[in-house]
Amino acid sequence: MDLAAVIVVETVYVIASLVLISAGLAIVFGMMKVINLAHGEFMMMGGYAAITAVNLGINIYVAILVIAPLVVGVIGLIVERLVIRHLYGRLVDTMLATWGLSLFFVGIVTMIFGNTTTGISTPIAGITVGNYQINGYNFFIIVVTILLVLAIYLVLKSTRLGLIARGTMQRSDMASALGYSPDRIYMATFFVGSAVSGLAGAVLAPLVGLGPSSGGAYIAKAFITVIAGGPSVIAGLISSGTVFGIVNQFFTFAMSPVIGEVALLVCAVILLRLLPQGITARFFKGKM
Amino acid sequence: MTMDRRQFLTATAAIAGASMLPFSVGAADNIKFGSIMDTSGGFDAYGKPMDMAMRLAIDEINANGGLNGSQIDINAYDTQSDMALYTQYAQQLTRQDEVDVVHGGILSASREAIRQIMRKSKTLYFYNVLYEGGVCDRNIFINGVTPAQQVEVLIPYAMKKAGKKVYVLAADYNYGQITAKWIEKYIADNGGETVAVDFFPLDVSDFGSTIAKIQAADPDLIVASLVGGAHLSFFRQWAAAGMNKKIPMASTTLGVGNEHKVLTAEEGDGIMVAYNYSQELETPENIAFKKKWADAYGDANSIHEIAVSHYQGILTWAEGVRQAGSTNRDDVLSALETGISITGPGGVVTVDPKTHHAVLDVHIMEFEGQKMKVIETFTQRQPIDTQAVCDLAANPDDNTQYEIKF
The missing domain is CATH 3.40.50.2300 (Response regulator)
Incomplete structure (x- = not known):
């Protein structure tokens, strides 16, 4: 019974972390059709921003929830102004450019922090469930993810800003004709997407050994989740995150973590064969 | 002073030749x-x-x-x-x-x-x-x-301290595979039981399910032969779940790259290792x-x-x-x-x-306050x-x- 509870918590945690690492990418790719291959590096820089802030004596929650998203958001803003905005609508060119950026970020972080593994410990103690101990920080990640998804939903659905953003993504010429500058809106969206990536990196930082090349570990999973999710940003993220999380954890507990990873990838291949446009192109159509 | 091209060439050639001379003579020896x-x-x-x-x-x-x-x-x-x-x-x-x-x-x-x-x-x-x-x-x-020098002293010490049911975690390449065999051998030699051996590719960094599985198996001791930055996450997540206070751990690799200075004292304290050197x-x-x-x-x-x-x-x-x-x-x-x-x-x-x-010499050591405290020394171990x-x-x-x- 206790084990069942532990497995449920672990599964929800895996789903939450998949959604969390993919959210920033989903915003940038799902809304702007920009393939940001530097997404993993944005996360990595979020982690470094949080660790640096904590080492400077700032409260760990402030570091994770405020400083890291702001720092990475500003980096994203600079990147958008200098590089991305010249490449809207040129899919392959943005891929190349952001790949170059990812190499650049790995290099610059290596120069500043050195190519060694760093980290901070989690601020929350372990929780006892019957005979088992669970990582208390898992609950923090789950809560942050739920709040983040809710926030994205509410902003897109029920604020004027969200409406304008969605309108611009669908018909930028129309938005422009109505007096909104698509340039500004793209900029803001990229800022938000980068900030969310930074937040994800910072939230996960206490659980991993962070190094300049850690970003590579996230990028594949984030892309798979976003692509399999399909056109709707939020419904897509949640549905594909849930499918992959459950498959991954089922095989992990039944066999081994390696088989769990393999199962996740096999599941992604099958899913994309059956639903080439992603889950939300068939189900939850028209949702956000 | 004026200098034409020919003079200039002669002069620079002479200088270059002279400066090369002692170097080339020295380099030969x-x-x-x-x-x-x-x-x-x-x-x-x-x-x-x-x-x-x-x-x-x-x-x-x-x-x-x-x-x-x-x-x-x-x-x-x-x-x-x-x-x-x-x-x-x-x-x-x-x-x-x-x-x-x-x-x-x-x-x-x-x-x-x-x-x-x-x-x-x-x-x-x-x-x-x-x-x-x-x-x-x-x-x-x-x-x-080599494993015999290290594992042979580490395993009996750790088993004496912790107990006979051992769970082994190792990196999935030749080092981890071969070392895990040695660990199993010495667990058996010391009258213990290997509950499970799990291998992890070098890029695995999420160990939540592994930690739950370990608890389901309820071992007395964990032996970790994990390698590299991604695997460092295991020790961090292990500590975050509060397991480092419950089940003792030994490692054949942790500390070789000064990992004990990357982990905090709370995360690392008590981990048992055996190496030739400690600061x-x-x-x-x-x-x-x-x-x-x-x-x-x-x-x-x-x-x-x-x-x-x-x-x-x-x-x-x-x-x-x-x-x-x-x-x-x-x-x-x-x-x-x-x-x-x-x-x-x-x-x-x-x-x-x-x-x-x-x-x-091989020393059994324990992490304490981001240092490797020497517990016991075995002099002149044969490979x-x-x-x-x-x-x-x-x-x-x-x-x-x-x-x-x-």
Whole structure:
């Protein structure tokens, strides 16, 4: 019974972390059709921003929830102004450019922090469930993810800003004709997407050994989740995150973590064969 | 003063010629020392301190008048954590630079990539890293700790402290696979039971489900042979779940790259390890070594197990050259095979003539406050794993890496 509870918590945690690492990418790719291959590096820089802030004596929650998203958001803003905005609508060119950026970020972080593994410990103690101990920080990640998804939903659905953003993504010429500058809106969206990536990196930082090349570990999973999710940003993220999380954890507990990873990838291949446009192109159509 | 073109050329040629002269004369007599390892890229946490240790050793020898009156020149190549560069630079070292000895290689994969090149070109090769054991080749000397030296003392100690049900976690490549076999062997030899062995690819960084599985198996002790930055997450997540207070842990790898300084004290405290070196060793050799290191590099924090291993490997080679009276490979080989001993920061290191491995001290240590506190010292452990399969005195032409079978 206790084990069942532990497995449920672990599964929800895996789903939450998949959604969390993919959210920033989903915003940038799902809304702007920009393939940001530097997404993993944005996360990595979020982690470094949080660790640096904590080492400077700032409260760990402030570091994770405020400083890291702001720092990475500003980096994203600079990147958008200098590089991305010249490449809207040129899919392959943005891929190349952001790949170059990812190499650049790995290099610059290596120069500043050195190519060694760093980290901070989690601020929350372990929780006892019957005979088992669970990582208390898992609950923090789950809560942050739920709040983040809710926030994205509410902003897109029920604020004027969200409406304008969605309108611009669908018909930028129309938005422009109505007096909104698509340039500004793209900029803001990229800022938000980068900030969310930074937040994800910072939230996960206490659980991993962070190094300049850690970003590579996230990028594949984030892309798979976003692509399999399909056109709707939020419904897509949640549905594909849930499918992959459950498959991954089922095989992990039944066999081994390696088989769990393999199962996740096999599941992604099958899913994309059956639903080439992603889950939300068939189900939850028209949702956000 | 005016100078036409011809005068200018004559003058510069003369200056250039003169400045080259002493250098070329000197270089002819100097010993050429080849170094090949990763001082950038993913493995530079291991390689950089090794490079620092190498330069420290060579500077020291040169300052004391060199070897047999000759100064040593370093030919160092950075392989950038790229295995393909190993073969390329090894060719360069042996053919173009024609060095007298090569020290280097970090991962077992890199060693196997260049070992045959060294053997074919008859260039003496030193691999100075803790590894999985079993290499039998007369051209190579290895002075890192092997599983038998390490696991043989670590497992009984940890089992006595924790209990007989053991859960093993290991990295999924040849080091982890072979070491896990050794761990299982010594658990059985000490009357224990291996509940499970789990292998993890080097990029796995989420261990939540593993931690739950471990708890379901309810072992008395965890033995972790995990490698690299991603695997460091395990120790962090283990501590975050509060498990580090409940089930004791031993590791065969943690601390080799100074990981105990990356983990916080709360995360690391109590983890049991066994190595040849700890910065906390209170021997006069180690105190002097740390002072030299700090004088050269600012502070002594970056010293780790394999940097010391590398330093001791270079001292061993230097002693071999001194006793042979030359850098000729066969003379140095014969001198080393007399069982040369040196005293390094990690204690006395003796060449085992039969296997070309090292007989050395192994210390059981526990992490405490981001330090490795020495609990118990085992002096002069033989590399019995490799001795069981390798006898270079009887088969000098052997050229295999034996895998230990049970």
